[in-house]
Amino acid sequence: MEFVGPIFEVLKYIGGQIKSYTDHHRKLEGNVNNLKRKLDELNVRKQDLESRMEAEIRNGKRIKNEVENWFEDVQKKNTEVGTIEEKFWDVSYFSRAHLGKLVCQKIEEVQRIYQQGNFPEGVAVDGPPASGVTLPMPNLEGEIDVKERIWEYLMGDEIGMIGVCGMGGIGKTTIMKHINNQLLKESEHFEKVIWVTVSKELNIFQLQEDIADSFKQSLPRGKLERATALKDILEGKRYVLILDDVWKRFSLLDVGIPEPTLSKERKMVLTSRSIEVCKSMGCEVVKVQPLSKEESMNLFLDHVGHSVLQNQNLEDIIGKIVEQCGGLPLAIVTIAGSMKGVDDLCEWRNALNELCERVKSVKGLDTEIFEHLKFSYDRLGDSKIQNCFLYCSLYPEDYVIEKVELIESWIDEGLLDGLGTRQAMHDRGHSILNKLENNCLLERAQDYFALGRFSESVKMHDVLRDMALYIVRNGHQYMVKAGMQLKEVQSEHEWTVDLEKVSLMKIISVYLKIPPHMSPQCPQLSTLLLQENRGLTSIPESFFKHMPGLKVLNLSSTGIKALPNSISNCKNLNALTLASCFRLEYVPSLAELRALRKLDLYETAIQKVPHGIELLENLTYLRVWSRFPKELPVGILPMLSHLQYLIVNKHLRGEEVGKLRKLEILECSFCNIQEFEEYAKSIQGKWPTNFYFQVGASELSLSQYSAVPSLKQFQNGVAFVNCDMVKIDHIHVPNGLSGLGTEKSDDFNCLSNIPFFHKVTELKSCDIWECEGIDCVVDLSLSSLNALHNMEELRLVNLGNLSEIVRVGSVAVESKSYALAIFSSLKGLHLNYCSKIKKLFPVELLQGLQNLENIELYSCWKMEEIIASGEEENHGEGAIILPKLKELVLINLPALKSICGGGAMIRSLQDLQIFNCPKLKRIPLALPLLENGQPSPPPSLRHINVWSSEWWESLEWDHPQAKHVLSRFLNK
Template identity: 65%
Template sequence: MEVIGPIFEVIKCFGGPTCTYIDHHRKLEERMNNLRRKVNDLSDRKEDLVLKKEAELRHGKVVKKEVEYWLEAVEKVNTDMEKIEMKFHAVSYFLRGHLGKFVCRMIEKVEEIHQKGSFPDGVAIDGPPATGVMLPTPNLEGEIDVKEQIWECLMGDEVGMIGVCGMGGIGKTTIMKHINNRLLKESEKFDKVIWVTVSKELNIFRLQKDIADSLKRSLPENDELQRASALKDILEGTRYVLILDDVWKRFSLLEVGIPEPTLGMGRKVVLTSRSIEVCQSMDCKVIKVQPLSKAESMNLFLDHVGHNVVQDQNLKDIVNKIAEQCGGLPLSIVTIAGTMKGVNDFCEWRNALTELEERVKSVRGSDVEIFERLRFSYDHLKNPKIQSCFLYCSLYPEDFVIEKIALIENWIDEGLLDGLRTRQEMHDRGHSILNRFENNCLLERATTWNDKEGVKMHDVLRDMALYIKGHQFMVKANVRLEELPSEQEWTASVEKVSLMQNSKVIEIPPHISPECHYLSTLILQKCGLERIPESFFKHMPGLKVLNLSSNSAIVDLPNSISNLKNLNALILASCCRLTYVPSLAKLRALRKLDLYCTKVAEFPHGIEMLQNLRYFRLESEHLKKLPIGILVKISHLQCLLVALHLRGEEVGKLRKLEYVTCSFCDMQEFKKYAESAQGKWPTSFNFQVGPYVNFYAGFSLDLKEIKKRVVLSNLTIEKCDDGVLPNGLHTLCIKWCDDFKCFSNISLFGKATDLKICQISGCKGMECVVDLSLSSCNALHNIEELGLFFLQNLCEVVRVGVAVENECTSHAPTPPAIFSSLKQFHMSFCSRVKKLFPVELLQGLQNLETITVYICEEMEEIIASEENHKGEGTTFILPKLKELQLYSLPKLKSICSSGLVIPADSLQYLYIVRCPEVRRIPLSLPLVENGQPSPPPSLKEITVGRREWWELVEWDQPDAKDVLSPFIRYYW
């Protein structure tokens, strides 16, 4: 064989296909590693997609066919990968070139599938439309006459358009929320109740989309006339009430696609507006909301401040006068009452009355009067920094739900939470401030589009905040700007500018150079910017926060950024085409640098000079390693969130590190980190250990999301030191570690006794999770969530046997106690498992709430049959089960044997699709007084494959199928 090398050198001279063959031959190992990495990334994306899919299914949506096809394509890739691995280990010397060529083609195929798996428009489409959405409503004081007038107009045939008008904060929206909910509960006259918030800046495109979304329908993407025609066709086919909240100016219903509400056709439109002229111009029956009476004002005030304040007669008189000063406006009453809640001092109440009286006397004009009343609550925040935290919320668009964590991070960038030692203390302070705002009714609690905790600012309070700041704030967020404000609008006094979410602003004029010497915050987030001229930042010497995130078209930044010496935060996250960042050497004040999801090709020059840097986030496919010595020079980091291989010793010396996401190339580097850290682990960490960087690692700063997580990938587990894993480890992921056979014989996991989540995927050697003939391993004793994915040789979860003492545990629990804390179990693509849980384990599954089993071809039973069971009596199992999801299990015959029954008292979701052999669903429904079964009160949805299968399925309770039929949704 030694002669082969020189012969190949000679053959190179012939060029062409021969050279290509040689290249394939020599680089086979390199390309196999590349393929493994890409298949690994593809599988990670698939796992993320499966989780999204499951979430969408739980919300009543239907997974798109293209997503199902993509998942099947990934499944085929994994099957093909197994065959390639077998060929690779057995390939002869002379066939390496052929295999190398095939591997190259496979890499291209995997890249193509990976690219198609982004699904920016989501993985599911809406299922059957809902009648409407029940809205959270505060108690409604007064307004009985107005409510009844609106209700009579809706129930009668004389009025088609209703306009509910009144000043801001008078309760129009609250009244209509009560009407919305009453329609859903009481009226059968309408098929749909549609609620849409219009807001100050009318956006026809968004209005059309919101109406269509409420009906679970879609519209053409671009042409506004086609969209209007399509929406009109949809609406004409149903009876509905359309509630348009917060309308500021007249618009044509037909231009939007809303049919004229012809009498007798079962179509009504209600709009709320501050302007009676708007209501009249749209031919509405006008119903005006009047201020509350004195008695109603007092009742509402006491409901929020507490009735105990009127026990003292002297105090009662003052409280009554303060309620009167609120002008009968529910928003003012609730906000001021929130401010005074808990105050018992007579002098403080008397002072509050004096302040309010002076404010109302000093102004004229309804809006200004409202603002001055509300400003009382703002002034009573006392602390200027807390007041600034409140005012900052007005930089967001109207009616925008602000994610709490993101808002607190922005407050930190602004220096509003300074004076605290750690970032966790800053987040704690931020949450405390948000709680105060919510308790004082200055912000309301809300949920973001992706189900995160958020807050929302009432539009009147936002107007009040902007009134307070006057010319110091220039806010034009999400107002459909088509170009940047003119240079004259950038006044010398402006301190903060927010132009976020104006996607049509694609360029900044080349010679514009606003003279804003006091400008400290500039937010250009989610615009459509393609480039920024050098002159733009020339006269902004005081700029401290520059947010350019989510400008997906911008490629490079002007060099003038390098001269912003006072800059504290440079936020460039999700500028997904950004390749160049200018020198940062002069930005010595910089505390935050966010380069997440960019394409920067090299590390910005001067990053090692940023000794004040506290937060560094970076992910770019072009960068794999951090240059040696940089971390030592930016040693004050509190947050290090990077998709990079780092040196363990350097990371370990970052003594102030609290949040960290990073990779170590092997276990040796991870061990160096553990030794250098000297037992001082960060508050929250997400470590990946292995040769490949996972670009889908977590980058959140939310403690609830990062937790304490370690990912072991492509490693030899058996050689790992048991002292490496940290105490208190919360989440452990093991991927593509082929020597990993089960937990019971690996000493590495002996100390991971606090583990709550464990996910194992792609480990070819794994045959069981726990082998009781060795030990049960205490690492899983407290586990709450277990996920098993792509384990081609897994035969059983628990191998039942006699437990013995070994180095993993000296007190192996009895079989029922192994998973006594388990709440969620997920399994997919484990093709050899036939029986999921042995019957011996049942007593230890008392806390199990979720079982998800997807695409396991050999699965025959979920709970293995009890051989000695004679069919005598009934044994209830899994008492807390909330979700059972079984998908594509072609050989599954039984969920459990006939003597075992699952009580359905807690059941929320049942999902059985592509399980053709299942004939019995072993659920026991709760019984009503007459002994008949009834649906569980928690039940939300049952999804099955086809109607034919559902008709054949058997239940232990004869009437169960009829009782559950209203909850059925068919997958096909």
């Protein structure tokens, strides 16, 4: 009987295994669908985190490594689930259970990653506490008395809350920018200066967020909790809060802003066009008056150029033109910008006559201002340039518009037609932007986008936006609600039959709804902008039924799951943008949309390529990026012979792509080297201007750009994955190839062994990932590799056998100096998970690294020295090495003992990060000495992020005061 128990347990185990096998087999379809849903939720969280990251980066924070790793995990899971999807359609009966088990594992992994993506303590590492942000500003002409009065109130003990009032364009914001920067520079009374632009549509949630961000703090989601949490953050702090462009009265208590104090603790300044708003909030009112005649003339001449007065006949006319501006700085600057470079007397007289007639013909202050500004608009002359300017009014107030995104929108609108190539259209677009900036109708801005990508941008002054809307109201029919607070789109009776353009982008609402069965009667509607409304989850089937004239539809970054079939009624549609609709699974047949020129399906969840795509013979732009479709069906691409822009993350056939003779931008993957070579043969040396290829990968794992790629930024590159690199000696080298990568190729031990590498002459960057065979990057005894002399970026990831970057070996003395300069152009070096390497650079290579700006080392467990010390060291005590090094990141290097030996120092460092380097005891920062012999911080230094206070205290310094001097840059 003693055997019964064990036998029962064995049978129980076998029974459990059989049941598990049966469940995995039987429930495969349901589990696959469940996996897809879980992955959709994960990607939505990814999108939300990207928005949080943008805000953190704008506030000077650095994204945490654990967040970056989380994004990599999400990307891997997308790829893995895509592979499972492919297997699911072809799985045999006997393999279903095995696949079902794998699906269940992936569901658990996706759920785990989803939970890890909560990041309750934030997604970024704080920089050192900053007192505020220095703002770019024009010179201040006049208003010195106003500025001094505001300053006295801030420094005094009688006024806590100040309201700066005046008409739009009078200079309120400029004055406060000067105050902001003066406070940062001169005042020791306040710990913090906080600047928030409020704008016409007051968004309490965003106002709270912006204030909290300035203190590197996050807030809870609940309304009451948020106000309480913000009040707790602000209580006890000494700050000046500047709220620019306030239109409505609001309760400080509801926001969570403590009452300002009379003493120099908490002061608040708001600017507004309304004196009533300022008074109702209890402000001491400071009114900004128009400029005097002399001040107006000085400002005008500063912008038009003082040389115009060399013509004595112009002096009287210019004086009268300036007088017409009524002392309004915005009008003066704008009109001066439009007249810059004009020296013809007749043209100046005509300008004066036009301005006089405008002012006589209108009534009302706002209208008078608009007519002054409209003078510069009219002087643009070209109706297409004018329409490019008016298009900017479709964006929300104070919105920072990425230049490339704006140019793409102009292309969609047909404003840059007739130029043939996409490059010519972008060149024309940049030319128009320059003209609008030079005429002071747009102002240059700079902004950070997803994942820290810096981009050139523009902004439209709020008064100029009002003027643009004033113009379109008189000649066009626009409905512009961009950036406003709405819970659902305008009721159907407001969608009038003569509407031409509707902008509902970036509505302030958690859930934006379109009423069910809504079907606006808008036969003239040509443009509908609904992008950046993540709360918009569905569109009624009838919505597009009566929009036959629709040409541009932008639904990017919305939460829709399906595009309604009624889109087929929009037979004149030119541009359909659905980028970053992560939940979008269904797009109806496009067979009826023969006029379509742009189709953007980037980062969607579509199950298959939309039906009828092969009939879109006018298509010039196609972007398809989804984890589900295995590949584009055979024969589709050759039908799209007008394509200029093609980005697809699936395998393409070389011969088919080669038939697209008009391609300027191409990003895709080829399943093997043979397909890539087939493509190269087909194009006969006529490579696209901008390209990126992956060869041998299952699909493109990551696009170079998550937003609209700029032609200037697009890097021409090829990445070989799972390829025998040593055997690649016959492949054509693309013209202009600047980026080369290899991944999971184990047949070479250094780049010198790769024949293809010797053919490349213009290489700017090189990536080597997961290549187990490589033990050094370049062996100088084999070859000096001319390809490396222009290289600026080198990334080495997960190379388990890499023992050195450069192997000097037995290089002949006469050629040694030339060979050691192979990295003379190198600016960035990144090593991740290279577990064998002990010394990064030999000391002999040091003289060839004079342009190195960035070193990032992660999880190189045996790394002991950055610059190896040795008998050949020629730098003495205090010698400056790596003269251009700006950023040094050292993370998880437990064996690291030295950055550089021999008493050498680094002078130009801006950012330093050191985590988990317990054996490192010296940071070789060169500290300038003052006249009294005390050290001062390096002028370039901005941030120091370190592992722990205990480690920082254990460091050894060359000067006893060094630690104290550097502490204010410290974030532990």
